[in-house]
Amino acid sequence: MTTEFPKKHTDLGALEPAIALGSLDGRYRGVVAxxxxxxxxxxxxxxxxxxxxxxxxxxxxxxxxxxxxxxxxxxxxxxxxxxxxxxxxxxxxxxxxxxxxxxxxxxxxxxxxxxxxxxxxxxxxxxxxxxxxxxVHIFCTSEDINNLSYAILLKHGVERVWLPAARALQEQLAGLARENAEVPMLAHTHGQPATPTTLGHELAVFAWRMSRQLKHVESQEYLGKINGATGNFAAHTVAVPGADWPTLSRDFVEERLGLTWNPLTTQIESHDYQAELYASVTHFNRIAHNLATDCWTYISMRYFAQDLAAQGSTGSSTMPHKINPIRFENAEANLEISSGLFGVLEETLVTTRMQRDLTDSTTQRNIGTAFGHSLLAIDNLRRGLAGLKVDREAMAADLDENWEVLGEAIQQTMRVAGIAGVPGMEDPYERLKALTRGQKVDAEVMHDFVAGLGLPADVMTRLQALTPANYHGLAADMVRFLD
Structure with a gap:
């Protein structure tokens, strides 16, 4: 028998103080305030x-x-x-x-x-x-006031709230990259064991990508206009024909308000700069999303352990042994919501029916929500990263289980030797494929293979010294490009 929810119940929407409808003004208010x-x-x-x-x-x-x-x-x-x-x-x-x-x-x-x-x-x-x-309001349409107001709010909201949080995440990530620059880690291309790298190098890639998007946001122009009902100073020139209205408009927007003047508009400022800004923030979101999913994966592989106290989270409600990676999952979800909203803003705001319609009016009221979910995600990522502990032993064990990844280095060395005239270097790719593809290869098998190649002594010594743990090229050195 189905038990229906009672028809007579307290109307939560009528309670005082008002209960928030959305999570940003409810559960997560402290972060996005x-x-x-x-x-x-x-x-x-x-x-x-x-x-x-x-x-x-x-x-x-x-x-x-x-x-x-x-x-x-x-x-x-x-x-x-x-x-x-x-x-x-x-x-x-x-x-x-x-x-x-x-x-x-x-x-x-x-x-x-x-x-x-x-x-x-x-x-x-x-x-x-x-x-x-x-x-008061002379020569102004509502959009003259609104477009300048939104530009001011966006400029200060981004520069004073979102950018500092995003920079802090990027800097935290860069610090972790430098700290772990030389920690060897098995790479996984297509989810399969691949040429090793270092943990610092992989974190540095994300920090570098984020820094590029932050530069775009930092250099963003915020446009404004104040030119009347259809953008042509029509009433202005009739009422006060002797004034240089374009110059007055430009100087007001730029000198008094600190924005960039848009000389050619309809009744509305075209919102193109907003679309550009949201595209950069969305790109940052997607890089952060990639970071969240990779951290989640490394946790599942035990490359990272989690510190509950540092993350400020709890484990499973029923399985006491678990520490769920909820900071990264929360970030992932909020980045998807934020990027989705920014995508709608980008698409909607750059179009209007002829000289004006009001679709932008209700659309722009969601700008804060889009930034709010991004800010919440950044907060979760920062807390998640702060609660990670690198398990070097787990990484080392994984490397030692995958000696076959040295096949690339040996194959390329054989090619170079063959080009130099060393005999017996034919078909290096095929020979390494036969040795390693689908096979588990240990140190002894690899050393025996190298010893039988007939390489010059110095080259053979170099290859015999190679292990999965020290085969990561210039990965550690590349981290310096963050500076």
Whole structure:
């Protein structure tokens, strides 16, 4: 008999304080909380307020509008204080206003106008700020404010939160690579024993790959525009025909906001720079994902042991002997979610129907979620790496079980000797294939084979000294390229 979930139950969605719907604002809030300052709805509204205020100050500073007063330093400080002190009260006021306006940017505009009206009382005397109410949002479409706000949030969110975390992972990995530069390890190409390498070399490969993507992110441009309803300063030139609007726009975007000016847009900034940024972050994610799966595999092979205390995790709920590699599994899953979201952002944001549609509006509200899952994965990878212990004995035992991997070195040495005129070096590949393919070869078999080749004494000595543990070429030396 089926027992159905009770129809009458507590409505969890109605409880106070509110219960998070998603894991980032629930279970993993502590890890991703720094992103709230840049990618939340409140952060977006604060950035909008910042752009509106700076545009007002810019126009009055430049004396673009006939009859507009020049603001005093005190008045500018008052306006800018609205941004620095933006908090719970302003968030509540915006929510109340938006419930009436049904328009988020308009709510910010009204909040600023209300602050202008209150300025004389706040400043303790007369002020020109009530006179400049009509300058608020002048010549702007909502997208003028939004695109600049998102660019500011992305620039600071990436540079202050995501990049430091990603760099820390790369640097931690590079440190592990240097520390284990000379630890020999059997390689596995196609999952089969292959020419040995060192653990440090393999970790260095990941650190090097990550560093290249971080350079792309570090050099990323953040574009912005402020040019009106269809990107051509149409209303501007009618209302104030004598102003050099392209120059005013460029200087505001670049000098005042620290962004890169985009001169050619429709109503929206085209979001191409966002797609470029997300592609670089996604590429970093995928490299990190590869690291996570390789670490998981090496744990399963016992090349790595795990320290529960360092990882901050527990084992199986039913099998007490197990230490599950959950940091790497958690990272793997979150990197997949992050990359999937970034892929949607890349594809959706670079298209719009003619001069404007609103698909980008709801899409961009998921930017923080995409970065959140990446940040969570980075945190798990760092904790996972910190809890790894290299089992050199397990690696050494695996190497000693696979003497056949020396077949490559012997074959290539025979080729070189044959080219130099040493007799009896014919068909080296075929002879080593017959000796090693599908065969378990130990040290004695390999030494006997080399002894019977008729190689020059110095060459034979060199090959006889070769073991799977010391056959890793310049792997250890290559780690220095991280520096």
């Amino acid at each position: 720094p992103l709230v300052d840049w990618f939340s709805e409140a952060a977006l509204n604060r950035a909008r307020l910042f752009v509106e205020i700076e545009w007002l100050i810019w126009l009055t500073d430049q004396q673009v509008l006939p009859g507009a007063p020049r603001l005093s330093d005190t008045e500018k400080d008052y306006l800018r204080g609205l941004v620095s002190e933006f908090g719970g009260h302003e968030i509540a006021e915006l929510a109340k206003t938006e419930a009436k306006t049904k328009h988020d940017v308009k709510a910010v505009e009204y909040l600023l106008k209300s602050a202008l009206e209150a300025a004389p009382a706040k400043l303790g005397g007369t002020s020109d700020l009530p006179r400049v109410k009509e300058i």
